[in-house]
Amino acid sequence: EHDKKPSRSQEASQRRILDCATRQRRLNRQLDALEKDNFQDDPHANLPQLVKRLPQFDDNNESSKKRKKTRGDHFKLRFRKTFKHFWKSSVSEGPNYLTACAPPSKLPQRHFCAVCGFPSNYTCVSCGARYCCVKCLGTHQETR
Amino acid sequence: MMTTLVLDNGAYTAKIGYSHDKVSVIPNCQFRSKTARLKTFTANQLDEIKDPSGLFYILPYQKGYLVNWDVQRNVWDHLFGKEMFKVDFADTSIVITEPYFNFSSIQESMNEILFEEYQFHAALRINAGSLSAHKYFQENSSELCCIVVDSGYSFTHIVPYCRGKKMKDGICRINVGGKLLTNHLKEIISYRQLHVMDETHVINQVKEDVCYVSQDFYKDMEIAKLKGEENTVMLDYVLPDFSTIKKGFCKPREEMNFSGKYKTGEQILRLTNERYAVPETLFHPSDIGIQEMGIPEAIVNSVQNLPGEMQPHFFKNIVLTGGNSLLPGFRDRVFKDVRSLTPTDFEVSVVLPANPICYSWEGGKLLSENPDFDEMVITRDDYEENGHYICEEKFDI
Numbered sequence: 001e002h003d004k005k006p007s008r009s010q011e012a013s014q015r016r017i018l019d020c021a022t023r024q025r026r027l028n029r030q031l032d033a034l035e036k037d038n039f040q041d042d043p044h045a046n047l048p049q050l051v052k053r054l055p056q057f058d059d060n061n062e063s064s065k066k067r068k069k070t071r072g073d074h075f076k077l078r079f080r081k082t083f084k085h086f087w088k089s090s091v092s093e094g095p096n097y098l099t100a101c102a103p104p105s106k107l108p109q110r111h112f113c114a115v116c117g118f119p120s121n122y123t124c125v126s127c128g129a130r131y132c133c134v135k136c137l138g139t140h141q142e143t144r
Numbered sequence: 145m146m147t148t149l150v151l152d153n154g155a156y157t158a159k160i161g162y163s164h165d166k167v168s169v170i171p172n173c174q175f176r177s178k179t180a181r182l183k184t185f186t187a188n189q190l191d192e193i194k195d196p197s198g199l200f201y202i203l204p205y206q207k208g209y210l211v212n213w214d215v216q217r218n219v220w221d222h223l224f225g226k227e228m229f230k231v232d233f234a235d236t237s238i239v240i241t242e243p244y245f246n247f248s249s250i251q252e253s254m255n256e257i258l259f260e261e262y263q264f265h266a267a268l269r270i271n272a273g274s275l276s277a278h279k280y281f282q283e284n285s286s287e288l289c290c291i292v293v294d295s296g297y298s299f300t301h302i303v304p305y306c307r308g309k310k311m312k313d314g315i316c317r318i319n320v321g322g323k324l325l326t327n328h329l330k331e332i333i334s335y336r337q338l339h340v341m342d343e344t345h346v347i348n349q350v351k352e353d354v355c356y357v358s359q360d361f362y363k364d365m366e367i368a369k370l371k372g373e374e375n376t377v378m379l380d381y382v383l384p385d386f387s388t389i390k391k392g393f394c395k396p397r398e399e400m401n402f403s404g405k406y407k408t409g410e411q412i413l414r415l416t417n418e419r420y421a422v423p424e425t426l427f428h429p430s431d432i433g434i435q436e437m438g439i440p441e442a443i444v445n446s447v448q449n450l451p452g453e454m455q456p457h458f459f460k461n462i463v464l465t466g467g468n469s470l471l472p473g474f475r476d477r478v479f480k481d482v483r484s485l486t487p488t489d490f491e492v493s494v495v496l497p498a499n500p501i502c503y504s505w506e507g508g509k510l511l512s513e514n515p516d517f518d519e520m521v522i523t524r525d526d527y528e529e530n531g532h533y534i535c536e537e538k539f540d541i
Binding site: 094097121 | 176183184315331365368441
């Protein structure tokens, strides 16, 4: 008897309505995706690691090439930071990176169909995406 | 002999050349290809890749700021080295650009790399927009103010300059650039017709070939809905296969098949509202959920925060630079929108230079010929004596 849920609640659970926070998270995820350098994985990612070079006799010699290499590693370590490290650590007085960002527009929000891109008048009840006609709503529900 | 190397170090392309010579536009990144295993291609070695489908990018910049120094050093080693510019560091000064509000740790690494690693004779670090403004004031010597709109790969900056000085309070950044436009186009095409998420390189070319800025957005929407030949927005783009078709192209209108499929086997993208809806993001970022002003509104907002007596001078000297300003219709639309947002007694003039990508490089070239140039740079001796401090003091950055 536990397997069988009342049909009504099942329907309701299928058509889950996303709350504002979830919708915002979804939007943020979409915007983050627009920042990505690549969608695919690095084609070299699956290559076997090259066999580590065995120590050589002249490794102790301070050849100029070798010196340059260690310098590079030093730079790599010291400056291996992501973007987030920067603006968190460098909020100064006066105009700065954060204050320079364009303020929100004073013009009204415009809405476009998530499927075909034309102006839309309707909002999907479940997820808040926009659609313009029954046909696009169908596509939206199938592909969401 | 002393020479000056001008390097407008962009997040997507480096604009580089000696001040006595011409400029080259070279990818400022590394690539990996699906076909050439085990090899990483640097900068203009992109041309060696015969099949750039699924091209993988390794970029030194993140959100417009230099964070990946090992990639940047690989690119610079290549550019400065014997294959390209054969830089004789002891006798060369460098003019190099950096973004607005650059972070001090990035600036310090830059100093160290230029003076300690490469050992340039002297260096000048400056914002690309300052070089553009310098060029504009040189060419329009009667003007007192200008506002530089630099719409590049990572973002768009709007920066007022008065008599050669940037006005920090008016600087405005819109987080929309060419990278976002290409990625957005990639997503739309992948959702509506063909999976192209891995094809940044190809779709970037599609963007450059078909996208334009609408002059009447809702009218274009109506046209794009029409069926058949009446739909003058609709366009068929033949994708490259990198064997017989090396480069994608738009199908000539008279060869377009409005009713059915093409009998030829080539792969086609059919584009309608994406052609102008994607670049529209620069004018209405909120269309895709970025709650920021678009370019014209931000220009007006920025100018209105400046002293009143200066405002008319800014509106009649709007200079467009950066790759996005090459979108057809970009200049006219900026003019149209700024015009409609400003009082009629202000004159509005929007200038699109002949080469908006290299405009700041040309400004750097002019600056290096300026009699005051030697006073603006910092020599390696200066740096070794005084360290980062002297750079922070002298560079207006």
